[in-house]
Amino acid sequence: MxxxxxxxxxxxxxxxxxxxxxxxxxxxxxxxxxxxxxxxxxxxxxxxxxxxxxxxxxxxxxxxxxxxxxxxxxxxxxxxxxxxxxxxxxxxxxxxxxxxxxxxxxxxxxxxxxxxxxxxxxxxxxxxxxxxxxxxxxxxxxxxxxxxxxxxxxxxxxxxxxxxxxxxxxxxxxxxxxxxxxxxxxxxxxxxxxxxxxxxxxxxxxxxxxxxxxxxxxxxxxxxxxxxxxxxxxxxxxxxxxxxxxxxxxxxxxxxxxxxxxxxxxxxxxxxxxxxxxxxxxxxxHSKQFIGIGPGAHGRIFIENENDLYSIMQTSTNINESTSVNKNVSSNQSADFTIIPQSELNKSKNSYNSYSNEITSKKSHYYSIENSKIPEKWLEKVQNKHNGLKVFENIDIDTQIQEFIMMGLRVTDGFSILDFESRFQVKFSTITSQDKINKLLDHNYIEINQHNIKLTYSGIIRHGAICKYLIF
The missing domain is CATH 3.20.20.70 (Aldolase class I)
Structure with a gap:
């Protein structure tokens, strides 16, 4: 991964x-x-x-x-x-x-x-x-x-x-x-x-x-x-x-x-x-890079050259220094997550805030691209500026971690904790607690095998709630 x-x-x-x-x-x-x-x-x-x-x-x-x-x-x-x-x-x-x-x-x-x-x-x-x-x-x-x-x-x-x-x-x-x-x-x-x-x-x-x-x-x-x-x-x-x-x-x-x-x-x-x-x-x-071409297309891409960044920013309608995902993680699955009480979810927010402060200072070269959705508007931009960019945003490390976990746990095999730590240069234990991991293990919502974490069947149908519990 x-x-x-x-x-x-x-x-x-x-x-x-x-x-x-x-x-x-x-x-x-x-x-x-x-x-x-x-x-x-x-x-x-x-x-x-x-x-x-x-x-x-x-x-x-x-x-x-x-x-x-x-x-x-x-x-x-x-x-x-x-x-x-x-x-x-x-x-x-x-x-x-x-x-x-x-x-x-x-x-x-x-x-x-x-x-x-x-x-x-x-x-x-x-x-x-x-x-x-x-x-x-x-x-x-x-x-x-x-x-x-x-x-x-x-x-x-x-x-x-x-x-x-x-x-x-x-x-x-x-x-x-x-x-x-x-x-x-x-x-x-x-x-x-x-x-x-x-x-x-x-x-x-x-x-x-x-x-x-x-x-x-x-x-x-x-x-x-x-x-x-x-x-x-x-x-x-x-x-x-x-x-x-x-x-x-x-x-x-x-x-x-x-x-x-x-x-x-x-x-x-x-x-x-x-x-x-x-x-x-x-x-x-697996949170890899992709480039979106066409009206309304999205992308995720690494840009490290400052001249390249400046060139792209000149053509974007909206430029934000950083962006973060919605903290209200949702899931298409209908099952709820009532086994973990609300008091525990509230505690997890405090844990999340402490690790977030540590992560925020890390510099990110990862960017989100989003094109204009209206086809004619996109075409006009491309003809004038060679791209249809509407939004070009830096994705902070905090958000990348959240996306990595949420996307990685969609996959049956889950994700490698070692890959996570190598990519973000932080210990997985700093973004969640062993107590929360133990609770998820006790309820048979997750499995951990040789540094790999994945959801069980019971966990899959509670995907969104478990992600929220782990990282917020």
């Missing part, structure tokens, strides 16, 4: 969609028509801008997100990939390029060498599982995409209609099969905790998906967002969310079904066949 200052992941954001899903609060926009080439030129111009400060970096992954980036013509996807590979050398780990798939039916006993060739990196494209996108799958592969990811969400047509999705169940299943015929690495998203959802509905979706031996599945609990159609419907009591017990039962069903089909849960919401974990997302969870 050790951070490598000389490697990064590249995220490309395409903000346009055919229509807005009822639950979506992402930076996505519906436009009647656009000049695609103008927007592609903007993305490439912004890539060149960040290359000036990161020319010595190696690129680990590329991820096209949105929006719906599969609306981009394959030739322009290829143009972006070629530009990225020209600007940055690829960083590959030969150990990750050799996969062995175990006793799963389709893959039983079959050894797969070099899922990616030695000079290749993981390049993911998000798409919709509709017949329109299906026609371009092979072209996207020829353009350089080697991993495809799409949101099925459910295989119940009534729920898909409720979510305002562009596909139905039959289209989704056909799309999955077409993807598996073309790509060696396919990922799908589904949701749980949905209005009108039943255990039978979820079981049917899981059964129909898992038997296809899809390489990777992300399973997310619905999170209501303000200013979405679905939230409006819930507030007006047109629809109703399932109770906490129902949501917990759905998550338990997901775990059992994935285990039965030999999927490994390697992160709170992520399941894969052996060797098909998302490299791009792992870099996020």
């Amino acid at each position: 050790m951070n490598n200052k000389n490697t990064f992941s590249l995220y490309i954001h395409w903000p346009f969609c055919r229509k807005k899903c009822s639950y979506c609060d992402l930076n996505s926009h519906v436009r009647d028509s656009i000049d695609e080439n103008v927007w592609i030129d903007g993305l490439i111009k912004e890539m060149h801008y960040w290359h000036k400060f990161t020319a010595h970096y190696k690129m680990e992954t590329i991820f096209f997100g949105g929006g719906t980036p599969s609306l981009i013509q394959p030739k322009n996807i290829e143009k972006i990939i070629k530009t990225a590979k020209t600007l940055w050398k690829p960083y590959t780990n030969s150990k990750n390029n050799h996969l062995y798939i175990g006793s799963n039916n389709l893959y039983k006993g079959r050894e797969i060498d070099n899922l990616y060739k030695n000079d290749e990196i993981e390049i993911t494209l998000e798409t919709n599982p509709s017949s329109l996108e299906a026609n371009s799958l092979r072209e996207f592969k020829n353009a350089g995409i080697n991993r495809i990811s799409f949101g099925v969400q459910s295989l119940d047509d009534d729920i898909l209609h409720l979510l305002n999705r562009t596909h139905n169940a039959e289209e989704a299943l056909k799309f999955i099969q077409s993807s598996l015929d073309i790509f060696n690495n396919v990922s799908v998203d589904i949701m749980y905790g949905l209005p009108t959802h039943t255990l039978q509905t979820l079981q049917s979706t899981l059964d129909n998906l898992l038997k296809l031996n899809i390489h990777h599945i992300s399973i997310y609990e619905l999170t209501l967002q303000k200013n979405t159609l679905l939230n409006h419907q819930i507030e007006n009591k047109e629809l109703f969310l399932p109770c906490d017990e129902q949501i917990a039962n759905e998550y338990e069903l997901i775990l059992k079904s994935c285990k039965k089909h030999e999927y490994n849960r390697y992160e709170i919401s992520s399941f894969s066949l052996p060797g098909y974990e998302s490299r791009h997302n792992q870099n996020y969870w």
Whole structure:
């Protein structure tokens, strides 16, 4: 989990969609028509801008997100990939390029060498599982995409209609099969905790998906967002969310079904066949660097050269000396954390304040970048200043520690305490107490093995509360 200052992941954001899903609060926009080439030129111009400060970096992954980036013509996807590979050398780990798939039916006993060739990196494209996108799958592969990811969400047509999705169940299943015929690495998203959802509905979706031996599945609990159609419907009591017990039962069903089909849960919401974990997302969870390109894209990057800092700051709308995360750590998981009393949580705040004072004086070279969200505003900035920056902030050591712990504990393997101490040059014992560690061990919320700390199943469903208890 050790951070490598000389490697990064590249995220490309395409903000346009055919229509807005009822639950979506992402930076996505519906436009009647656009000049695609103008927007592609903007993305490439912004890539060149960040290359000036990161020319010595190696690129680990590329991820096209949105929006719906599969609306981009394959030739322009290829143009972006070629530009990225020209600007940055690829960083590959030969150990990750050799996969062995175990006793799963389709893959039983079959050894797969070099899922990616030695000079290749993981390049993911998000798409919709509709017949329109299906026609371009092979072209996207020829353009350089080697991993495809799409949101099925459910295989119940009534729920898909409720979510305002562009596909139905039959289209989704056909799309999955077409993807598996073309790509060696396919990922799908589904949701749980949905209005009108039943255990039978979820079981049917899981059964129909898992038997296809899809390489990777992300399973997310619905999170209501303000200013979405679905939230409006819930507030007006047109629809109703399932109770906490129902949501917990759905998550338990997901775990059992994935285990039965030999999927490994390697992160709170992520399941894969052996060797098909998302490299791009792992870099996020392991607090590695990433550069965000496009409207509303975010990034985290080390900048140590003072001249580079000055140059970037001249183009940013908002410049802050430092930023810190919201102290009210939350979690998508519905289970509470009542076993640790509020009095203990209050004590933890005092402990947090004492270590925070020690950390604050340490100088940070880690910066948060955030682009303008409105596509037209971003494009105007890029055309005038070669980047779409809205916010450029120094991330203080205090905040980095909080993010490292919160992200690291999302992963099933947890994080190395030795890596933590090497990165931040502080003892882990200075940011929490042995008494709190012992309480978490006593309640079977965490495990510590040879300097590695991770959450148990009971801890995973209390992720947010445990992070708050540990560090605040």
